[in-house]
Structure formats: structure tokens, C-alpha cells
Amino acid sequence: MHPQKELSPSALRIVDAAQDLIQEVGYNGFSFEHISQAVGMRKASVHHHFGSKADLGVAVVQRYSHQFEASLQQIVVTLKTAPERLQAYADLFEKAAQNSKYICVCGMLGAETNSLDPAVNAEVQGFFQLNLAWLREVIQEGLSSCSLRSPHQASELAVSYLSLLEGAMLVGRSVPTAMGPRRLGDLFLSGLA
Amino acid sequence: MHPQKELSPSALRIVDAAQDLIQEVGYNGFSFEHISQAVGMRKASVHHHFGSKADLGVAVVQRYSHQFEASLQQIVVTLKTAPERLQAYADLFEKAAQNSKYICVCGMLGAETNSLDPAVNAEVQGFFQLNLAWLREVIQEGLSSCSLRSPHQASELAVSYLSLLEGAMLVGRSVPTAMGPRRLGDLFLSGLA
DNA sequence: GTCTATACTTGGATAGAC
DNA sequence: GTCTATCCAAGTATAGAC
Numbered sequence: 001m002h003p004q005k006e007l008s009p010s011a012l013r014i015v016d017a018a019q020d021l022i023q024e025v026g027y028n029g030f031s032f033e034h035i036s037q038a039v040g041m042r043k044a045s046v047h048h049h050f051g052s053k054a055d056l057g058v059a060v061v062q063r064y065s066h067q068f069e070a071s072l073q074q075i076v077v078t079l080k081t082a083p084e085r086l087q088a089y090a091d092l093f094e095k096a097a098q099n100s101k102y103i104c105v106c107g108m109l110g111a112e113t114n115s116l117d118p119a120v121n122a123e124v125q126g127f128f129q130l131n132l133a134w135l136r137e138v139i140q141e142g143l144s145s146c147s148l149r150s151p152h153q154a155s156e157l158a159v160s161y162l163s164l165l166e167g168a169m170l171v172g173r174s175v176p177t178a179m180g181p182r183r184l185g186d187l188f189l190s191g192l193a
Numbered sequence: 194m195h196p197q198k199e200l201s202p203s204a205l206r207i208v209d210a211a212q213d214l215i216q217e218v219g220y221n222g223f224s225f226e227h228i229s230q231a232v233g234m235r236k237a238s239v240h241h242h243f244g245s246k247a248d249l250g251v252a253v254v255q256r257y258s259h260q261f262e263a264s265l266q267q268i269v270v271t272l273k274t275a276p277e278r279l280q281a282y283a284d285l286f287e288k289a290a291q292n293s294k295y296i297c298v299c300g301m302l303g304a305e306t307n308s309l310d311p312a313v314n315a316e317v318q319g320f321f322q323l324n325l326a327w328l329r330e331v332i333q334e335g336l337s338s339c340s341l342r343s344p345h346q347a348s349e350l351a352v353s354y355l356s357l358l359e360g361a362m363l364v365g366r367s368v369p370t371a372m373g374p375r376r377l378g379d380l381f382l383s384g385l386a
Numbered sequence: 387g388t389c390t391a392t393a394c395t396t397g398g399a400t401a402g403a404c
Numbered sequence: 405g406t407c408t409a410t411c412c413a414a415g416t417a418t419a420g421a422c
Binding site: 024025026028029101103106107108110111112113114115121124125128129132151152156157159160162163164165166167168170171173174175178179183184187188190191 | 304358361
Binding site for chain 3: 407411412414415417419421422
């Protein structure tokens with residue numbers, strides 16, 4: 001799933017810039033020229049590292065998923081109860097949304113899905129499935145050990161929590177007064193206590 | 194807020210096509226050429242009705258908000274309890290998301306907010322505030338009359354419900370197995386019974 | 387690996403005839 | 405109101421020198 005070729009230092013800076021732009025203005029909102037300006041290289045040089053825009057998009061999502069997966073593993077190692085783990089999970093999104101300019105890479109790409117290259121879409125889908133599987137497992141453990149209480153199935157709660165957090169970033173962009181992922185997550189979790 | 198000039202038949206078809214495209218591929222994902230093909234007119238003719246792309250975007254959101262507002266009023270007239278009203282509200286989104294190709298106009302534009310004309314953003318913000326105000330009122334009434342039970346404030350629950358439903362459409366696009374707005378709404382509401 | 391230069395295409399927008 | 409024709413800028417991508 002993540003063979004992710006080694007990236008040269010220049011390629012890394014390009015991926016950094018691309019992720020930044022995707023979170024800010026979306027895949028259809030940036031061009032190689034923007035990347036070029038951000039990294040101080042010419043367009044042709046960017047193309048040398050990533051032959052097409054789709055290649056670049058795939059690289060961004062692969063790395064993003066990879067990093068996210070590492071964060072999820074870290075949470076499980078560090079925190080021992082389901083409520084704590086789920087709160088830390090919400091904080092991952094809070095962090096991304098904090099400057100209010102950004103949104104989850106895959107939240108953005110999920111919205112744009114109908115105009116993306118299939119290769120990019122496949123990576124986005126992988127990201128969501130990765131998240132849903134992790135949430136389901138954490139929630140299932142919580143229900144079993146009674147650190148969480150709910151009449152619903154773990155898989156349903158997982159989809160709810162993910163949708164809530166993704167939606168929180170989206171709505172929070174247009175309505176500054178709205179609560180962020182962290183507070184909405186807390187409210188959700190308080191219903192499972 | 195919605196002086197919305199009268200739209201000629203041709204202008205209406207253009208707005209229809211533009212809304213369709215925004216829900217499918219987003220504001221940055223369509224061009225006047227796409228509109229042109231959809232309505233069977235030349236680009237220049239489209240420009241005659243809407244001088245700029247931003248003008249067209251504003252017209253789409255104004256009409257969308259206007260129609261949505263009418264639906265909300267209809268719900269209040271038709272249904273008398275808060276749970277019923279909130280369920281009907283979720284169905285409005287379910288309807289838009291049903292063919293899985295579409296997403297809420299303002300969910301999409303909210304994601305793209307950093308690359309939109311300020312005039313379009315203002316309309317999107319208006320849409321969300323309209324929705325939040327309606328939800329807050331309905332939920333407040335429900336809490337007062339005990340058809341809803343929650344330790345949280347109506348305004349917090351309103352943001353939660355809106356974020357959940359917007360997120361549901363977004364996630365549902367990439368993960369077909371995910372539950373839609375209706376089922377996620379039901380799950381949310383079951384926690385307030 | 388990076389550059390200049392350049393195709394080629396699309397996108398937003400306007401002028402002016404009908 | 406709609407059309408043809410056109411402008412100019414931007415976007416993706418490639419060729420070939422350094």
C-alpha cells in the first residue's frame with residue numbers, strides 16, 4: 001500500500017508545498033507555477049521530479065496517509081483508554097484545522113473526487129478506510145471494556161466520528177464562530193460516557 | 194439578503210447547469226465551456242447573462258439558499274416535533290447526496306473557500322448561518338418541550354448536527370460503504386431521545 | 387537536477403455582427 | 405439574446421542546453 005519511493009530533498013520540498021496548497025485551495029486550485037514559486041524552482045524542474053500533476057497528488061496523499069498511520073500507532077502506544085485515544089484522534093484534525101486556513105488533505109480531495117485522477121482517488125479512499133478501521137477497532141475495544149457505552153455498533157460510531165470531524169473542518173472554514181474538531185469531538189464523546 | 198434579480202429562462206438553465214457542476218466537480222473544476230456544452234449555448238452567450246464566473250457563483254448560492262430556506266419553513270409548518278423536524282432536515286442532505294455523485298453546494302464551496310471571490314464566500318457564509326440559526330431554534334424548542342434531551346446547549350448541538358451531515362456527504366463520496374446523512378442523522382438523534 | 391524556451395490547450399472575458 | 409471571432413493569461417507538459 002505504501003511502497004513510497006525514497007524522495008530526494010527537492011522532491012520532498014515539492015511535496016511539502018503541494019500538500020500545503022491542497023489543504024489551502026484544493027487540487028484544482030493550484031498549479032505547477034504555484035509550486036514553482038513556493039520552492040524557488042522552475043516549472044520544468046518540478047516536472048522532472050513528478051511527471052504529471054496526478055503523480056504529485058498521489059505522492060502527497062501517500063505520504064499524508066503514511067504519517068497519519070504513524071500518528072495513530074503512536075496514540076495506541078501512548079494512551080490506554082478508548083476515550084483518551086479518541087480525543088487524541090480529534091486533536092490530529094484540530095491541529096490541521098487550527099490556522100483555519102487548512103483542512104484535512106483527504107477532506108479536500110474527497111470533495112473534489114469527481115475531477116481527480118483515479119490513482120489519486122484510490123489513495124484517498126485508502127486514507128479513509130485506514131481511519132475507519134482504526135476507529136472501529138478502538139471503539140470496539142472501548143465498548144468491550146466498558147470505557148465507552150453505546151447501543152450502536154462500533155462501525156457505525158466510527159463513521160459518525162470521522163464524518164463529524166471532517167465536517168467540522170469544512171464548516172469551520174466558513175463560520176469562524178463554529179466549534180473546531182476538538183470541541184465537537186468532546187461533545188460526541190460525552191455522549192458515550 | 195436575497196434580492197435575487199428575476200432570472201430569464203436562459204439564465205435559469207445556466208444556473209441549473211452551474212449548480213450541477215459545482216456539486217459534481219466544484220467551483221474550480223468547471224469552466225464556461227462546460228456550462229456552454231450543458232445548456233447548448235456559446236460561451237459568449239453565457240457571459241451575456243453572467244459577466245463573470247463569480248457572478249454566476251453568487252447566483253447559484255443565492256438561489257440554493259433561497260430554496261433551502263423555503264424547505265426549512267416547509268418542515269416547520271408540516272412537522273410539529275423537534276425529532277421529526279431534524280430527521281426531515283437530514284433528508285434534505287440525503288436527497289442531494291443520493292446519487293453519490295453530488296454533495297451540498299455549500300459543502301463544496303466551503304472547502305474551496307480560500308480560492309473563491311469574496312462575494313461568493315459571503316453567500317456561502319450566509320447559507321451556513323441560516324442553517325445554524327434554524328437548527329438552534331428547532332433544537333432549543335425541542336429541549337424546552339422535552340422532546341429532546343441533552344446536557345449540551347442548542348447552539349452546540351446545531352453545529353454538531355450540521356458538521357455531521359456535511360461530513361457524511363464528503364466521506365460518503367470516497368467510501369461507498371459509509372452511511373449517508375439520513376442514517377448518521379438518525380444515529381445522532383437517537384442520542385437525544 | 388536545474389535551467390531556458392517553447393508547444394499546445396484551456397479558461398475567462400470582450401468586440402461587434404446579426 | 406445569441407452568434408463568430410478574437411485577445412490574453414494561465415495551465416500542463418516536453419525538448420534540449422548546461
